[in-house]
Amino acid sequence: MAKILVTGGIGYIGSHTVVELQKVGFEVVIVDNLSNSNIDVLNGIEKITGIRPAFENIDCVDYLSMDRMFEKYNDIEAIIHFAASKAVGESVEKPLLYYRNNLVSLINLLQLMPIHKINNFVFSSSCTVYGQPDILPVTESAPIKPALSPYGNTKQIGEEIIRDTIYANPCYQSIILRYFNPIGAHSSAEIGELPNGVPNNLLPFVTQTAIGLRKHLQVFGSNYNTPDGSCIRDYIHVVDLAKAHVIAVQRILNHKTKSRVETFNLGTGRGLSVLEIIEIFEEVTGVKVPYRLVGRREGDIEKVWADPSYANNELGWIANETVEETLRSAWVWEQNLAQRAKAE
Ligand code: UD1
Numbered sequence: 001m002a003k004i005l006v007t008g009g010i011g012y013i014g015s016h017t018v019v020e021l022q023k024v025g026f027e028v029v030i031v032d033n034l035s036n037s038n039i040d041v042l043n044g045i046e047k048i049t050g051i052r053p054a055f056e057n058i059d060c061v062d063y064l065s066m067d068r069m070f071e072k073y074n075d076i077e078a079i080i081h082f083a084a085s086k087a088v089g090e091s092v093e094k095p096l097l098y099y100r101n102n103l104v105s106l107i108n109l110l111q112l113m114p115i116h117k118i119n120n121f122v123f124s125s126s127c128t129v130y131g132q133p134d135i136l137p138v139t140e141s142a143p144i145k146p147a148l149s150p151y152g153n154t155k156q157i158g159e160e161i162i163r164d165t166i167y168a169n170p171c172y173q174s175i176i177l178r179y180f181n182p183i184g185a186h187s188s189a190e191i192g193e194l195p196n197g198v199p200n201n202l203l204p205f206v207t208q209t210a211i212g213l214r215k216h217l218q219v220f221g222s223n224y225n226t227p228d229g230s231c232i233r234d235y236i237h238v239v240d241l242a243k244a245h246v247i248a249v250q251r252i253l254n255h256k257t258k259s260r261v262e263t264f265n266l267g268t269g270r271g272l273s274v275l276e277i278i279e280i281f282e283e284v285t286g287v288k289v290p291y292r293l294v295g296r297r298e299g300d301i302e303k304v305w306a307d308p309s310y311a312n313n314e315l316g317w318i319a320n321e322t323v324e325e326t327l328r329s330a331w332v333w334e335q336n337l338a339q340r341a342k343a344e
Pocket of ligand 1: 086087088126127128149152181200201202203205217218219220221231232233274297299300301
């Protein structure tokens with residue numbers, strides 16, 4: 001079966017996607033610079049699938065090394081591009097780092113595609129491109145609002161760069177996937193989210209607090225215009241998200257796309273508040289999560305959840321996992337990490 005390049009394939013969403021790709025028979029080459037990921041994840045992937053994917057420790061910003069990589073693996077048929085920096089707060093402090101990491105890497109890949117006769121490109125975008133939507137649930141045709149952070153801007157500009165490049169070259173096709181909030185871990189607990197240092201995202205903070213690594217969770221904002229005052233997001237199981245990438249790659253390789261650039265929301269269609277997430281987590285795990293209501297986090301939007309019907313109908317894809325199962329998987333993963341730390 002076809003060979004797929006997965007940039008950022010050691011990372012959180014990337015590693016789960018590699019597993020799903022291998023499960024259906026795709027051959028995978030991972031390029032990852034390990035800047036925010038751990039090489040041990042390769043062992044986890046191998047344990048789950050029985051196959052160790054090819055791995056190259058390369059930064060996609062390094063054009064020459066990427067060129068050499070494409071020479072080495074000269075039969076790659078599609079690229080899934082995850083590799084990017086993703087901490088919203090850090091992007092405000094170090095904007096050039098984000099523009100460089102996220103945009104130079106993208107431009108390099110798009111530039112190298114025709115040289116190495118690769119026509120198919122799947123891109124990790126984000127619901128961040130919508131900002132605070134006027135209408136919820138948000139559809140793919142909602143207006144793109146000015147980005148609230150350099151990170152968000154790199155996703156907006158990235159999408160534009162892809163559209164311009166794809167339309168300028170009649171051989172190219174791309175699928176842009178706009179993720180809502182991925183959480184949870186593989187059911188084997190061999191791979192999951194591995195935050196570096198203090199987590200930025202909600203779920204690793206919840207599980208680290210539940211296991212006692214952190215004293216309490218801070219709930220950012222309690223006076224939003226939502227039923228309980230905390231922010232609302234669309235939390236999707238990372239394995240559901242990963243499966244959508246397999247379908248996207250199959251669609252693009254089988255020339256089933258309806259336009260040269262297609263864009264899909266990947267979410268569940270259900271919005272949950274931060275307080276609801278804590279409550280459900282406590283219910284399914286039986287573990288208390290001490291929390292404090294604190295002020296709003298700068299740059300947070302109040303509420304967003306997906307209208308996933310375009311992806312449901314066109315891709316035949318649906319987010320199947322319940323939030324209960326998803327939160328349980330995150331907890332099993334955190335416990336597994338704690339056991340591993342003890343054993344070391
Ligand atoms: C943000 C980006 C998203 C990006 C993701 C990557 C925006 C609007 N969203 O997601 O595009 O892909 O980061 O990291 O830019 N929260 C707490 N306490 C915490 C942590 C989070 O209350 O300790 C709350 C936040 O205020 C938010 C929710 O939990 O309401 C989810 O936060 P988080 O997991 O950081 O994701 P987003 O900010 O939604």
